[in-house]
Amino acid sequence: MSGGKFAESEVLLYPITIREKGNIYKPHNKVMSEENYNEKMVRDAHTKEIDLVERDPKHLNDDVVKVDFEDVIAEPEGTHTFDGIWKDSFTTFTVSKYWCYRLLSALIGIPLSLIWGIYFAILSFIHIWVVVPLIKSYLIEIQCVSRVYSICIHTCCDPFYDAVGKMFSSVRVVFRKEV
Secondary structure: OOOOOOOOOOOOOOOOOOOOOOOOOOOOOOOHHHHHHHHHHHHHOOOOOOOOOOOOOOOOOOOOOOOOOHHHOOOOOOOOOOOHHHHHHHHHHHHHHHHHHHHHHHHHHHHHHHHHHHHHHHHHHHHHHHHHHHHHHHHHHHHHHHEEEEEEEEHHHHHHHHHHHHHOOOOOOOOOOOO
């Protein structure tokens, strides 16, 4: 900023991250052109891209809902069905689980996501606008009470404990071993 002139620079309030996996609609397209990058900088910084490839990045459901055919149906040695029946059972289980989940998530998932979004918005609102201010006000109010309480304790209890300490300060304990 020399000579009273201001240098033109773009100031971003939030860092913009570029996904290494590519854009969300073309996950394998890793190269972003400069016009797409500039368009991305213009977008609202509060929107978040959704990853269509890695849908559980925090591994919330790793140990809960990973249920495969082998986890549910298993035939021990000596009791095997025909190979064709076993293959058809596997296909039926896998496909029915897949499509039933898709249908349920299509029919019930969107209304539930609306309900959960509203619930967490209300929860966040209550935490930000009610809980934290109440805790802060309580801490401010209790600070005054704690000072008065501390003065009372020091006034009443300190002389007593000093006297008891002086009484027992002259006590000497000696251990002797008698043979």
